[in-house]
Amino acid sequence: MKGAEEVSDLILEDVRKEFGSFVAVQGANLTFEAGKLTALLGPSGCGKTTLLRMIAGLEGPTKGRILLNGQDIAPLPAEKRKFGMVFQSFALFPHLNVARNVSYSLRIAGVDAATRRARAQELLDLVQLGDKGQNRVGELSGGQRQRVAIARALAQEPEIFLLDEPMSALDAKLRNDMQMELRLLQQRLGITTIVVTHDQREAMTMADRIVVMSHGRVEQVGTPQEIYHRPANAFVASFIGNANLLQGLSTERGVRLGDTEFAVADHGGFGAGRAVTLFCRPEAVRLSDSVPAANGLPGTVTFVRDEGVAREVHLDTPAGHVTAEIPGSFHETVRIGDRVHVEFPADTLHLLPAIESKAA
Amino acid sequence: MTASTLPQRSVLRGIGVLHVAAVLVLAVVPFLLVFAISFGHKVEGAAWVWGFELTNYRRFFVGTDYPDSVSLLYLKYLWYSVWYALVAAILAVATAFPFVWLMTRGSRRAQTVWLVFFLCSLTFSEVFIVMGWDILMSNRSGLPMVFQETGLTDWLKENGGLDLLREWGLATPRNVRFKPSEFATILTLTYLVWPYAVILLYPPISKIEREVVEAARTMGASPFTVVRTVVMPMVRTPLVGAVLLLFVFLLGAYVTIAVFADPSKHTLSISVYEAVRGSTLNAPFGSAQAVVLLLTAAAVLVIGQRFLSAKTGGH
Amino acid sequence: MGKLLARAFMGFAALWIIFPILVVCLAALNGGRTMFFPPEDPTLARFAEFFLIEEIWVRSLQTSFVVAFSSAALAVLTAWPIAYALWRRNSRASKLVAGLASMPFALPPIVFGVGLVFFWGYLGALGDLWSGILSHTILFLALPLTTLSIGLQSIDRAHLDAAATMGASETTAFRTIILPQMMPFTASGFFFALVLSFNEFIVIFFVSASGYSTVTVQIFNSLRNGFTPTMAVGAITFLAISALVFSLIARFGNLPQLLGADTSKSS
Numbered sequence: 001m002k003g004a005e006e007v008s009d010l011i012l013e014d015v016r017k018e019f020g021s022f023v024a025v026q027g028a029n030l031t032f033e034a035g036k037l038t039a040l041l042g043p044s045g046c047g048k049t050t051l052l053r054m055i056a057g058l059e060g061p062t063k064g065r066i067l068l069n070g071q072d073i074a075p076l077p078a079e080k081r082k083f084g085m086v087f088q089s090f091a092l093f094p095h096l097n098v099a100r101n102v103s104y105s106l107r108i109a110g111v112d113a114a115t116r117r118a119r120a121q122e123l124l125d126l127v128q129l130g131d132k133g134q135n136r137v138g139e140l141s142g143g144q145r146q147r148v149a150i151a152r153a154l155a156q157e158p159e160i161f162l163l164d165e166p167m168s169a170l171d172a173k174l175r176n177d178m179q180m181e182l183r184l185l186q187q188r189l190g191i192t193t194i195v196v197t198h199d200q201r202e203a204m205t206m207a208d209r210i211v212v213m214s215h216g217r218v219e220q221v222g223t224p225q226e227i228y229h230r231p232a233n234a235f236v237a238s239f240i241g242n243a244n245l246l247q248g249l250s251t252e253r254g255v256r257l258g259d260t261e262f263a264v265a266d267h268g269g270f271g272a273g274r275a276v277t278l279f280c281r282p283e284a285v286r287l288s289d290s291v292p293a294a295n296g297l298p299g300t301v302t303f304v305r306d307e308g309v310a311r312e313v314h315l316d317t318p319a320g321h322v323t324a325e326i327p328g329s330f331h332e333t334v335r336i337g338d339r340v341h342v343e344f345p346a347d348t349l350h351l352l353p354a355i356e357s358k359a360a
Numbered sequence: 361m362t363a364s365t366l367p368q369r370s371v372l373r374g375i376g377v378l379h380v381a382a383v384l385v386l387a388v389v390p391f392l393l394v395f396a397i398s399f400g401h402k403v404e405g406a407a408w409v410w411g412f413e414l415t416n417y418r419r420f421f422v423g424t425d426y427p428d429s430v431s432l433l434y435l436k437y438l439w440y441s442v443w444y445a446l447v448a449a450i451l452a453v454a455t456a457f458p459f460v461w462l463m464t465r466g467s468r469r470a471q472t473v474w475l476v477f478f479l480c481s482l483t484f485s486e487v488f489i490v491m492g493w494d495i496l497m498s499n500r501s502g503l504p505m506v507f508q509e510t511g512l513t514d515w516l517k518e519n520g521g522l523d524l525l526r527e528w529g530l531a532t533p534r535n536v537r538f539k540p541s542e543f544a545t546i547l548t549l550t551y552l553v554w555p556y557a558v559i560l561l562y563p564p565i566s567k568i569e570r571e572v573v574e575a576a577r578t579m580g581a582s583p584f585t586v587v588r589t590v591v592m593p594m595v596r597t598p599l600v601g602a603v604l605l606l607f608v609f610l611l612g613a614y615v616t617i618a619v620f621a622d623p624s625k626h627t628l629s630i631s632v633y634e635a636v637r638g639s640t641l642n643a644p645f646g647s648a649q650a651v652v653l654l655l656t657a658a659a660v661l662v663i664g665q666r667f668l669s670a671k672t673g674g675h
Numbered sequence: 676m677g678k679l680l681a682r683a684f685m686g687f688a689a690l691w692i693i694f695p696i697l698v699v700c701l702a703a704l705n706g707g708r709t710m711f712f713p714p715e716d717p718t719l720a721r722f723a724e725f726f727l728i729e730e731i732w733v734r735s736l737q738t739s740f741v742v743a744f745s746s747a748a749l750a751v752l753t754a755w756p757i758a759y760a761l762w763r764r765n766s767r768a769s770k771l772v773a774g775l776a777s778m779p780f781a782l783p784p785i786v787f788g789v790g791l792v793f794f795w796g797y798l799g800a801l802g803d804l805w806s807g808i809l810s811h812t813i814l815f816l817a818l819p820l821t822t823l824s825i826g827l828q829s830i831d832r833a834h835l836d837a838a839a840t841m842g843a844s845e846t847t848a849f850r851t852i853i854l855p856q857m858m859p860f861t862a863s864g865f866f867f868a869l870v871l872s873f874n875e876f877i878v879i880f881f882v883s884a885s886g887y888s889t890v891t892v893q894i895f896n897s898l899r900n901g902f903t904p905t906m907a908v909g910a911i912t913f914l915a916i917s918a919l920v921f922s923l924i925a926r927f928g929n930l931p932q933l934l935g936a937d938t939s940k941s942s
Contacts, residue, residue: 058836078839079847085840091833095855105841108851156841379756380772386813387776390790397793459688462681472925475934480917481692485874487894488910492695495702502698554692563935583677612783614877615895629785636789637881643793650786657783 007034007159007192008069010055015064017050024050026216027064037186037193039207041200043239047216048196049164055194056162057081068159084153085162089169090145092137098148099124099133105156123151126185143174150182161186161193167202179205200240204228212236234277234355244285246278246319247354255351257319262295262344268351275354284348285324287313292343299342304334317342398647408643416648434631438652441627444617445610448549449603456557457599461587464566475562482555486615493548494619497538507536540622548616553606560605564598597668604664608657628653696914703907725908732905735893739873741804742889746811747869751819751861753812758823773820780817787814788881795882802886810882811872818871819864822933826860829932859928866920874913
């Protein structure tokens with residue numbers, strides 16, 4: 001492995017991609033830190049795969065520069081970049097056996113057979129498939145295929161390791177295991193890695209940093225904690241986990257929802273009298289029988305989803321629909337139609353820009 | 361973004377253009393020649409010269425001596441071409457459809473075995489097939505002999521069956537006689553395209569999912585009703601398409617007609633051959649007949665397409 | 676009851692297809708000069724006559740082999756670049772070329788035969804063996820064109836992307852990814868063309884212009900003197916070749932897929 005060798009950050013400068021009149025990626029400015037795992041997260045059609053393919057060299061950007069080691073690699077085709085890539089379908093070659101799939105890049109680079117065999121074995125050992133080298137691809141299970149695809153992409157010692165929705169072909173249980181395994185492998189090798197996913201849980205499990213995208217735009221870049229607790233806007237807040245988003249007007253030290261004024265810890269620099277969105281995670285919302293000192297609203301329970309470990313309570317309040325997540329309990333019960341008091345603790349509230357109306 | 365250099369690429373491109381040109385010349389020019397020569401002029405006692413005259417088409421539709429007299433001989437040939445081809449194509453598709461339906465419900469392995477079987481018979485040369493049916497239907501051996509030997513002939517004579525067959529042209533006063541006859545012609549033509557019908561119907565019918573059929577059955581449809589109300593409407597387009605393709609294919613049938621059809625009921629393909637390579641040697645007139653054959657095929661295809669798109673459009 | 680009826684119908688269909696073929700094959704065993712069914716005085720002497728002794732049969736069988744093998748090989752070589760361009764570019768021009776190249780196969784062969792008589796006659800090549808080979812090449816070009824297109828469509832484009840990320844140029848990817856995966860389809864196209872060329876009659880009848888004759892032409896020419904049991908040996912030979920070739924295709928290729936059936940659900 002290269003390991004010790006110094007590799008620079010991968011920098012995207014104003015990278016844009018158009019397909020005809022459709023803008024797939026609009027001017028992305030991103031820095032992928034060397035040795036870190038970055039997840040490109042967003043709903044399908046948000047441009048994350050196109051961005052990954054531009055980094056791989058499979059698509060040419062319409063505009064912009066892609067910098068690695070101080071050099072613009074945007075004009076280089078994929079075969080000159082040789083960033084290892086794992087595809088959604090794994091794209092294993094059916095006419096080659098497992099070991100030959102893994103050593104494919106070495107074969108076309110003209111590496112001698114003995115070295116190839118040794119390297120293939122080394123990589124298959126790395127992904128715990130040391131005894132499967134002579135098997136046909138068709139004989140492998142989904143999880144094994146993915147490991148082969150990972151080994152194959154790493155065989156050429158790429159500077160950047162790319163994965164396009166690597167877990168989508170696996171079932172739920174296997175997916176959880178592979179997320180951990182892939183993360184541990186990446187940390188062991190210390191290789192700059194970019195993973196495309198639409199699954200926020202997967203992104204948070206594996207990534208050092210998450211890039212949230214929608215409609216070809218980068219919405220936010222940050223650590224999983226930043227993205228979850230300090231979303232930049234309503235889209236990020238609702239795409240990552242569940243969120244209560246209530247429309248209101250900003251005041252000097254808080255927000256006004258209907259008749260009630262709430263104190264807000266993170267005011268976000270909005271002046272008074274602006275339309276804003278109040279953001280609060282369901283697990284921060286408190287329910288009680290007595291009227292709270294501040295930041296309280298009366299509510300009626302409309303639905304209860306009891307998941308055992310936690311309880312998701314849906315409520316109607318004067319400010320709109322609110323979801324609260326409270327610890328599960330065998331003794332206390334919450335029923336549809338119960339009237340309770342809903343408290344939004346000031347230190348868990350944040351103000352976000354108002355959700356743009358559809359007409360705008 | 362390939363590694364090849366510019367001169368390399370232009371050489372490749374040049375070879376590509378030459379390749380395409382050669383293919384197109386061989387695939388298209390023969391048809392153009394047929395079309396062009398159909399307007400040519402036949403020189404008595406010699407070959408023919410280029411020209412632009414409609415003599416050959418006039419001869420086809422109304423005869424050489426028009427307007428003094430009208431001859432519909434070649435229109436009659438055309439009629440027999442269409443008649444044989446249409447009946448045989450419809451018969452083949454109508455009988456192959458239930459077969460393919462049953463076949464696609466079998467295992468994949470069984471399907472492959474059937475396909476190999478039909479591909480073998482499909483590629484089996486027309487001349488061999490005609491040979492087989494000829495042996496079967498010839499008067500000195502085959503079925504007429506079987507009729508005679510088993511006493512079937514005598515039985516037919518006694519209860520008047522033979523007279524009925526004679527009316528249909530399938531018997532002499534002494535025994536049954538299958539060739540030449542329209543019966544033998546159409547039978548052999550149907551046989552000729554039957555495996556084609558199977559191969560054409562196989563893809564669309566194999567794509568009908570088991571669950572669609574099961575859904576119909578849970579709603580109370582018997583297997584036969586399922587085929588009639590679900591399967592048939594689903595594959596109506598391929599069924600009509602298969603009839604059309606087989607029809608076009610049969611328009612050019614030669615050996616079967618030459619062996620089994622009565623000379624008075626021959627088709628255009630026979631007279632095309634006679635004009636181009638056979639005894640009459642009139643290339644322009646042969647071409648004109650070939651063009652009419654081609655136009656008939658095209659017309660039937662267009663009408664069929666209209667029929668299909670109108671039906672689906674009205675849905 | 677319904678199952679029984681279905682089986683009976685399928686059995687009857689198989690019988691109806693196999694009966695005349697069986698008749699031809701058994702006729703080869705006739706001892707006399709005329710065809711009888713059932714055969715009289717059974718003997719295998721006709722096989723020796725067909726393969727070894729009678730020169731017209733030996734020569735026409737050779738001609739059949741030469742025409743079939745050369746035209747099938749040429750058809751595959753000709754179809755490859757067209758199918759590849761069609762798949763790579765998928766432009767209107769390449770679609771037009773593929774459509775025109777399939778025209779001789781789709782239209783009544785007698786018309787194409789007439790056109791070829793004029794075409795080769797014009798070039799002074801009518802009756803030459805090479806013009807006959809080229810005629811079959813074009814006539815059956817549609818077959819490898821179809822099998823190759825089916826094969827190329829089944830290649831996952833992600834495979835090519837994957838190869839590119841591992842350093843393969845377009846040429847290298849063609850050599851290491853596309854070509855190996857396309858071998859069954861290339862072979863199928865070749866054998867389809869081979870078998871059909873072998874059995875083709877009308878076009879070769881027109882373009883051979885008595886310059887040479889294949890087995891099918893020879894049989895048709897002998898038709899005027901009545902069928903002889905020796906000709907039936909030819910039928911058996913051809914049938915055996917077809918059966919062998921299609922069994923091989925079924926064994927090593929995916930026959931249902933080649934014929935256009937949906938195979939995505941199985942396997």
